[in-house]
Amino acid sequence: MILVSLDDLPLRQSALIAAINWSALSPADAKRLRELGFDEGVTVKPLHRAPFGRDPIACKVGRMTIAVRRAHASAIEVEVPVS
Amino acid sequence: MTSIPLVALVGNPNAGKSALFNALTGARQKIGNYPGVTVERHAGRLALPDGRPVELIDLPGAYSLDPSSPDEEVTRDVVTGAQAGERLPDALVVVVDAANLENHLRFTLQLIALGLPVVVALNMVDLARRDGLEIDPVALARELGVPVVPTVAVRRRGIAELKDAIGGKVTGANLREIQAGRGDGDEFDFTLDARRARAIARRAIVSETPARKFNQRIDAVALHPFFGPLLLAGLLFVMFQAVFAWSEAPMGWIEAAQGWLTSGADGTLADGYFKSFLIDGVINGVGSVLVFLPQILILFFFILLLEATGYMTRAAFLMDRLMARFGLSGSSFIPLLSSFACAIPGIMATRTIADPKDRLTTILIAPLMTCSARLPVYAIIIAAFIPNNSIGPGIGLQGVVLFALYIAGIVGAMGAAFVLRRTVAKGSSASFIMEMPKYQLPMLRDLVLGLWQRAWIFLKRAGTIIFVTTIALWALLSFPQAPEDSPLSQTEYSIAGRVADGLHVVMAPIGFNEEISLALIPAMAAREVAVSALATTYSIDESDEVQAEQSLTQQLQSRWTLPTALAFLAWFVFAPQCLSTIAVTRRETNSWRWPGFMLLYLFVLAYLAAGATYWTAVALGL
Numbered sequence: 001m002i003l004v005s006l007d008d009l010p011l012r013q014s015a016l017i018a019a020i021n022w023s024a025l026s027p028a029d030a031k032r033l034r035e036l037g038f039d040e041g042v043t044v045k046p047l048h049r050a051p052f053g054r055d056p057i058a059c060k061v062g063r064m065t066i067a068v069r070r071a072h073a074s075a076i077e078v079e080v081p082v083s
Numbered sequence: 084m085t086s087i088p089l090v091a092l093v094g095n096p097n098a099g100k101s102a103l104f105n106a107l108t109g110a111r112q113k114i115g116n117y118p119g120v121t122v123e124r125h126a127g128r129l130a131l132p133d134g135r136p137v138e139l140i141d142l143p144g145a146y147s148l149d150p151s152s153p154d155e156e157v158t159r160d161v162v163t164g165a166q167a168g169e170r171l172p173d174a175l176v177v178v179v180d181a182a183n184l185e186n187h188l189r190f191t192l193q194l195i196a197l198g199l200p201v202v203v204a205l206n207m208v209d210l211a212r213r214d215g216l217e218i219d220p221v222a223l224a225r226e227l228g229v230p231v232v233p234t235v236a237v238r239r240r241g242i243a244e245l246k247d248a249i250g251g252k253v254t255g256a257n258l259r260e261i262q263a264g265r266g267d268g269d270e271f272d273f274t275l276d277a278r279r280a281r282a283i284a285r286r287a288i289v290s291e292t293p294a295r296k297f298n299q300r301i302d303a304v305a306l307h308p309f310f311g312p313l314l315l316a317g318l319l320f321v322m323f324q325a326v327f328a329w330s331e332a333p334m335g336w337i338e339a340a341q342g343w344l345t346s347g348a349d350g351t352l353a354d355g356y357f358k359s360f361l362i363d364g365v366i367n368g369v370g371s372v373l374v375f376l377p378q379i380l381i382l383f384f385f386i387l388l389l390e391a392t393g394y395m396t397r398a399a400f401l402m403d404r405l406m407a408r409f410g411l412s413g414s415s416f417i418p419l420l421s422s423f424a425c426a427i428p429g430i431m432a433t434r435t436i437a438d439p440k441d442r443l444t445t446i447l448i449a450p451l452m453t454c455s456a457r458l459p460v461y462a463i464i465i466a467a468f469i470p471n472n473s474i475g476p477g478i479g480l481q482g483v484v485l486f487a488l489y490i491a492g493i494v495g496a497m498g499a500a501f502v503l504r505r506t507v508a509k510g511s512s513a514s515f516i517m518e519m520p521k522y523q524l525p526m527l528r529d530l531v532l533g534l535w536q537r538a539w540i541f542l543k544r545a546g547t548i549i550f551v552t553t554i555a556l557w558a559l560l561s562f563p564q565a566p567e568d569s570p571l572s573q574t575e576y577s578i579a580g581r582v583a584d585g586l587h588v589v590m591a592p593i594g595f596n597e598e599i600s601l602a603l604i605p606a607m608a609a610r611e612v613a614v615s616a617l618a619t620t621y622s623i624d625e626s627d628e629v630q631a632e633q634s635l636t637q638q639l640q641s642r643w644t645l646p647t648a649l650a651f652l653a654w655f656v657f658a659p660q661c662l663s664t665i666a667v668t669r670r671e672t673n674s675w676r677w678p679g680f681m682l683l684y685l686f687v688l689a690y691l692a693a694g695a696t697y698w699t700a701v702a703l704g705l
Contacts (some may be wrong), residue, residue, distance in 0.1 A: 007540070028437040029149065032516045034273055035146035037186045047299065051308040052404040056413070056515055058306060061184050062281075065215075065298070067400045072516065075507040 002029045002080050006044060006059070007073035015078035024075040033072065037062045046076060088253035088501050089138050089170055090446050091161055093194055094178030095187045096144030097520040099206045101125075103178055103236035104141040105529055107245070114536065118168045129252040132243070140172070147273070148193050152434045162197060174200040174252040176245070181211035181218055181233070182521065184287065188280035191227065195208045200252040204245055208233045210521055215292035223287035237526045301522050305397045315398055322385040323489060326378050326458070329344070333377040341370035356561070363622045364557035367615070368428040369550055375462065375611065376538065379455040383424050383537045384530065391525035395420070396517055403515050410498045412436075412503025412513035415445040417497070418646040422452035423489075424537070426664045430671055432634045440510030444503045446671060447681055450664050451657065456610040460655050461488055467639040486502045491656045495688065507680070551648035553615050560623050574624050593690060594650040594697035596643065603660070610660045646700035653696040657689035 009015055017040050038061060039046075047065065048058040055070045056075045094100045104112075107437075108127030115124045125141040142161055143154035150156040157166060164171030177194050179187040195201050205220055224231040230248045234241030304310050344366050352358040389395045395417055403413030414436045422429030429449045436442040453461075465481050472480045504510075556579060565576035574580045575597070583601035590600045598620050606613035614635070621638040639648070659665065659682050668678040 026511075026514065029516060031149075031151060032146075032437065036516065036518055037277070039274065039277055048302060048306040048400075049308070050306070050404055051312055052402055055407075056400060056403050058302070058519060060401060062185050064186060065302075065445070067403070067515065067517045067519055069394070069403075069515050072250050072514075 002082055003077055004080060005074045006046065006076040006078050007057070007070050009044075009046050009076045009078055009080070011046050011049065013080065014043055015080045017042050017044055017076060018079045021075040021077070025072065029072060033068070036066050037064060038066075038076070044076070046073075087136050087138050087458060088173040089140065089171040090174045090176060090249055090253065092139065092141045092176050092178060093158060093162060093190075094144060095146055095180065095183075095190055097518060098144065098178040098180045098183075098187060099236045100141060100144060100178045102526070102529055103176075103204060103206060103234065103245075104238045105532055106234075106239050106242050110532060110535070112532075112536075112698070117157055117166065122154055124169075129246065129249075130494055131246055131253075133250060135250070135253075137249060137253060139176075140169075145190070147190055149273075151437060154605035160564065162194065162199065172199060174202065174249065176202050176204055177250065178204045178206050181205050181208045182214050184218065184284040185281045188227075188284055189277045192276050192280055194282075195227060195229060202245070202248045202252055203227060203229055203231045204236075204241075205231050205233045206236055207236045207521075209238065210241075210523070211289055213297060217289040217291070218287055219289045220287075222289075223283070226283045226286055226612060237523070237529065243403070256290070279511065298521055302397070305394065306400060311397075311401050314533065315401055318394075320486070323486050324477070324479075325385070326381050326485075328482075329381050330377040334374050335526055337370070337374045337376070339551075341366060341374070344370075345469075347659070359561065359623070360557060363619055364554050365550070367618050367622050369546075369553060369615065373542075375459040376542070377453075378462065379424070379460050380538055382455055382458075384534055386421060386424055387530055387533045389420075391523065391530065393520045393522045396519045399515075399517060400519065407513070407515075409500040410441075410508075410513065411444060411500050412441060412470055412515040412516055414513070414517065415441065418445055419452050422449045422454060424453065425454050425456070426450045426661065427667050430667050431665070433671070436513075438499070438510065438513050440504070440508045441513035443672065443677065444500050444508045447503055447508070447677065447684075448496040448499050448667055450659050450661070450685060451492045451499065453492045454610070454654070456661065457488075457655050459614045461652060463617075463635060464640070464648050464652055465638045468643075468645055478535040488652060489655075491692075495692075496659060499684070499688075548608050548612075552608045552612050553619060556605045556616055557619050560620060572624050574601070574620055579604075586655055593654075593694040594644075594647045595654075595693070596647060599651060600648075603658075606660045608662055610655065610658075612659070613655075645705045646697050649700050649705075650693040653692035654689050657685055657692050659685035659689075 003018055013070075017038065019040060020033070020038060020082075025033065042062055043060075045060040046057050047060055050056050056067045057070060057073055058065055059073075062081050092100050092104055104125065104127065107129045112125060112127040114393045115126070116122070117124050122143060127139050127141075129137050131137060140161070141275045145155040145158040147155075148162070150159050160166035161169050162172065162175060175194055177191045179191055191203060203223070205218065205223065208218070211218060220231040220233050220405040230251070232241055232245045232248050234245055266472050296351060305314060345362055348358065348361050348366065352361065365681045379672070389398070398420070399413035399416040401413075406412055406415055415433070418429045418432040418436070421432050429452065430446050433445045433449070436445060465484055467482050469484050471564045474480050474483065559579035559582075560574055560577045562577060565571060565573045569576055571580075577600055580597070582604065583597055587595070587597050587600040590603075598617060601620060602613045602616035605616045617639070618635045621635065643651075665678045665682060668681055672678070
């Protein structure tokens with residue numbers, strides 16, 4: 001297992017959320033991320049990056065597709081299985 | 084107090100709540116407002132299988148009982164019985180997206196814990212199946228301890244069963260005996276609820292086969308770094324071309340009906356004030372605005388379509404980075420695009436923007452988006468002064484000019500946002516977190532219902548504000564009557580003409596004539612009134628029988644120069660000519676400070692833009 005930030009996870013690579021640095025996010029952003037299913041142990045997979053600056057990122061979280069900014073993604077640490 | 088049971092529809096955003104509401108109530112809906120807030124209250128009636136009536140309300144979508152917006156606050160207050168002007172519901176129908184069970188069940192658990200009778204509508208089971216997901220409703224009902232009814236709201240499936248289940252919850256026996264158990268959301272342990280919801284979902288899901296990647300395949304194009312923006316630009320261009328191209332025939336019918344009414348009234352009524360009032364004030368005044376209903380409906384049709392298919396959030400995603408340059412975020416894109424139809428729903432839609440400074444900026448620039456009320460103004464001036472030439476296959480010059488006016492509004496808005504975010508709305512940079520719902524083929528019926536509601540609101544406006552201001556203007560223009568030997572025309576002699584004289588001093592330098600100065604006053608009520616005001620003015624001034632039969636277009640062509648027409652267009656790109664927008668800004672920002680600021684900066688911009696256009700056009704010899 002290796003730990004990387006969600007922002008560094010390649011597109012279409014599934015990973016498990018290992019830890020979320022909630023204090024790096026504004027309280028409103030943290031609340032919205034929780035409501036949309038971001039939690040430790042949840043599967044996440046980046047699907048698309050927007051044109052112009054590869055920001056925001058559309059991620060599959062559980063069964064939903066959620067758009068987040070790179071700033072949010074870098075506060076989320078994910079576990080990637082080493083093949 | 085009424086004895087009809089009250090049932091509330093609750094659920095996460097994108098659970099298909101509104102479609103279910105339409106399926107349950109049909110077209111028998113009433114849209115009002117909750118007192119003190121601008122949140123819309125959608126209510127309707129449904130008949131249970133045994134014939135008993137039930138009042139159904141559709142609550143705003145929410146993620147939890149811990150509100151982050153005025154909409155979510157209303158949802159919480161209604162289900163806890165704390166909302167002023169609303170009684171505690173007798174039962175809740177919790178709408179859950181079957182393909183998104185884990186997430187939506189968390190809110191369901193919160194709602195069940197309130198203690199009200201609950202029925203769960205397991206909605207969009209067809210889309211879940213498309214994704215290879217099979218759910219056992221019986222197991223889910225057992226886990227939750229409440230009835231679960233599988234539904235496909237957009238296809239009207241499971242509706243009879245859902246009505247049965249609602250009937251079982253609003254029997255006379257349990258009415259009014261239940262009190263809400265828990266009053267507020269603070270007591271919930273969010274993470275615990277979320278994990279419980281995921282565990283329940285795991286037990287209710289029977290099988291999960293690898294999904295057919297339907298959404299991913301569309302997104303591969305729609306969110307493609309190159310084709311995505313191209314598709315968005317193409318869609319917007321088609322939308323604005325369609326507004327002109329598709330509306331020609333129905334506009335012709337409305338004009339024909341107006342002509343038929345005018346000649347009918349002309350032939351049957353004796354000359355006098357009443358006839359002048361009916362023809363100049365009512366038929367021509369209101370008719371000149373009504374004729375733009377087809378264009379407004381086409382625009383709303385596209386916006387409703389983009390929203391219902393799920394494309395709108397993709398557009399927000401594509402636009403986020405670009406908007407970030409001006410200190411905004413993709414979340415502002417949806418309110419701003421809605422503002423193309425009308426700034427009022429656009430400003431109300433800013434409630435989904437979490438950051439207050441970001442939201443304020445979006446509110447302040449929303450009136451710069453070209454709303455449908457400007458269409459009548461643009462359309463009449465373009466029709467009169469821009470030749471109907473084709474400049475390429477399927478591309479007309481008139482459409483291109485209209486497109487340019489829209490672009491001018493957008494560029495103005497972005498410039499304003501850039502300045503506002505560095506001055507009066509300074510703050511941390513905006514954030515962007517957004518759910519991207521699954522693509523869906525919308526039902527024509529839901530689109531037609533949405534359009535009908537918009538049309539009804541527009542007709543009510545035409546019937547009230549526009550009617551009243553047109554009548555008032557007719558009166559101001561008709562009195563006092565100019566004597567036979569007066570060198571002044573009736574308009575110049577009237578009360579309105581004398582008021583316009585004063586305003587004209589300010590407006591003359593930017594090329595505005597007296598009739599425009601005059602039309603700007605009633606157009607404060609609503610922009611489209613400018614057209615009916617011009618129509619009323621010119622039709623009152625015409626005593627000559629032949630000239631009276633000239634259309635407003637011909638009147639404008641003979642009385643305005645091209646630079647004046649262009650300056651008038653530029654004015655309407657920026658001018659805050661709409662009292663309803665000012666009023667809704669006052670409500671949404673809770674003070675007079677921001678609407679006051681909005682009025683001031685937009686009028687200054689409008690004056691400068693119109694002036695610059697006029698002076699440039701004159702210098703170029705147009």
